[in-house]
Amino acid sequence: MKTKNTGVVSMNEEKSLGLEGGFQVDLRQTVYALSDALDLVGIDEVHHGKRVGYMAMLCADKLGLDVKSINDLFELGLLHDCGVSSSRDHQQLVDKLDWSEAQEHCRVGHDLLKNFAPLAHMAEPILYHHTHWEDLKQMDLPPELCLLSNLIYLVDRVDTQSAVHHEKDVLLKINDLREFVYSKRESFFDPQLVNAFMDVSSNHAFWLGMEQRHLIHFIADMGSQDIQTYITLEELEQLARIFSRIVDAKSQFTVEHSEGVAGLARYLGEIYGLSPEACEKIGAAALLHDLGKLRVPDEILDKPGPLDKHDRAIIEQHSFETYEILRRIPGLEEIAKWAAYHHETLHGNGYPFHPSTDEMGIEARIIAVADIFQALAQNRPYRKSLPLEKILEIMETFVIDGHLDSMLVNLVKQNGERCYQEATFRDQ
Numbered sequence: 001m002k003t004k005n006t007g008v009v010s011m012n013e014e015k016s017l018g019l020e021g022g023f024q025v026d027l028r029q030t031v032y033a034l035s036d037a038l039d040l041v042g043i044d045e046v047h048h049g050k051r052v053g054y055m056a057m058l059c060a061d062k063l064g065l066d067v068k069s070i071n072d073l074f075e076l077g078l079l080h081d082c083g084v085s086s087s088r089d090h091q092q093l094v095d096k097l098d099w100s101e102a103q104e105h106c107r108v109g110h111d112l113l114k115n116f117a118p119l120a121h122m123a124e125p126i127l128y129h130h131t132h133w134e135d136l137k138q139m140d141l142p143p144e145l146c147l148l149s150n151l152i153y154l155v156d157r158v159d160t161q162s163a164v165h166h167e168k169d170v171l172l173k174i175n176d177l178r179e180f181v182y183s184k185r186e187s188f189f190d191p192q193l194v195n196a197f198m199d200v201s202s203n204h205a206f207w208l209g210m211e212q213r214h215l216i217h218f219i220a221d222m223g224s225q226d227i228q229t230y231i232t233l234e235e236l237e238q239l240a241r242i243f244s245r246i247v248d249a250k251s252q253f254t255v256e257h258s259e260g261v262a263g264l265a266r267y268l269g270e271i272y273g274l275s276p277e278a279c280e281k282i283g284a285a286a287l288l289h290d291l292g293k294l295r296v297p298d299e300i301l302d303k304p305g306p307l308d309k310h311d312r313a314i315i316e317q318h319s320f321e322t323y324e325i326l327r328r329i330p331g332l333e334e335i336a337k338w339a340a341y342h343h344e345t346l347h348g349n350g351y352p353f354h355p356s357t358d359e360m361g362i363e364a365r366i367i368a369v370a371d372i373f374q375a376l377a378q379n380r381p382y383r384k385s386l387p388l389e390k391i392l393e394i395m396e397t398f399v400i401d402g403h404l405d406s407m408l409v410n411l412v413k414q415n416g417e418r419c420y421q422e423a424t425f426r427d428q
């Protein structure tokens with residue numbers, strides 16, 4: 001990972017920044033966009049992470065933290081709930097002030113980020129972001145860690161109490177919300193953080209800034225700051241893998257689905273003869289292809305019988321959601337399309353864009369083939385996983401009806417065993 005201030009970049013500098021070959025993706029822009037995927041877990045109640053980041057930043061400013069720590073806190077706010085994939089768990093965390101199973105999402109979030117160097121500094125604050133201050137202060141942890149995690153805890157609990165009042169009557173609730181925080185001083189929250197919160201939350205602007213229209217501008221301003229930290233293609237893949245785990249953890253049936261689609265898609269790219277860089281990009285797109293599924297309620301993904309038309313209408317939004325998240329990351333425009341086209345067909349009968357046969361490039365066709373293959377090889381609530389011969393038979397029918405690329409399906413047939421392994425070996 002390389003950092004630079006924006007400006008003119010010489011050719012030598014460009015090489016040292018890892019920008020040669022045209023890959024130029026900014027970590028901050030990527031984190032901001034991917035955090036939108038986490039917000040989808042709230043279904044219709046979105047922007048929790050953004051409001052937590054916003055409040056944490058303003059409190060940190062009041063506490064006199066330096067600019068870098070304030071910016072880091074904002075990103076920590078955006079990602080603090082990366083351990084929540086299920087809409088049911090999200091609801092419990094919103095409905096219950098002190099949910100007895102809350103620690104699990106802290107542990108999951110910590111484990112997801114701890115080995116990814118650019119974001120590893122968030123792992124421990126996430127681990128303790130539901131620990132009461134009265135316990136935290138006994139734990140012999142570094143004071144800075146206690147401050148970060150307890151501040152996120154404080155503003156997180158404020159948001160779960162106040163979210164329903166934004167865009168409506170939040171100004172009528174200010175006293176109640178501040179009294180709530182004060183009542184948890186010493187027990188849930190560090191008194192110095194409570195004092196900072198009481199200070200910043202005493203004005204109307206603090207609360208009104210969290211209305212969706214204003215929050216979106218705030219995020220845009222944050223994103224336009226003149227600091228860029230480029231990630232390598234390898235780091236993008238690592239980050240994509242983290243998000244693929246968040247998506248796949250949504251249902252017991254899709255565990256490692258995206259990883260399997262990526263393994264098979266990369267392999268198909270290789271035997272088709274694409275360059276190693278193109279195969280890596282296909283792998284990243286495949287890891288991210290189902291991001292938008294975070295917005296599908298758990299009941300639909302886990303439904304034991306066939307889906308009705310209402311369920312379908314909800315499911316069929318997911319690849320568009322994937323596109324909307326990824327297209328906003330400068331440098332990932334192609335990857336966004338490849339990922340979002342995974343339910344398109346060669347004859348334009350898929351969803352959501354209905355591209356023409358020519359617009360459906362080889363990369364998107366590969367991911368569409370890999371997605372179907374992997375899904376057939378996995379258990380689903382309404383059927384068991386299928387053996388290779390049956391998968392190939394079904395894929396042949398998809399070729400006949402113009403759904404899948406016949407040349408790619410032939411490649412799959414010629415390398416059936418290996419394809420099966422690529423798509424599933426991580427499951428076994």
Ligand SMILES: [Fe+2]
Nearest residue numbers: 048080081156
């Ligand atoms: Fe949260």
Ligand SMILES: [Fe+2]
Nearest residue numbers: 289290319342
């Ligand atoms: Fe999908």
Ligand SMILES: [Fe+2]
Nearest residue numbers: 257289290371
């Ligand atoms: Fe998929």
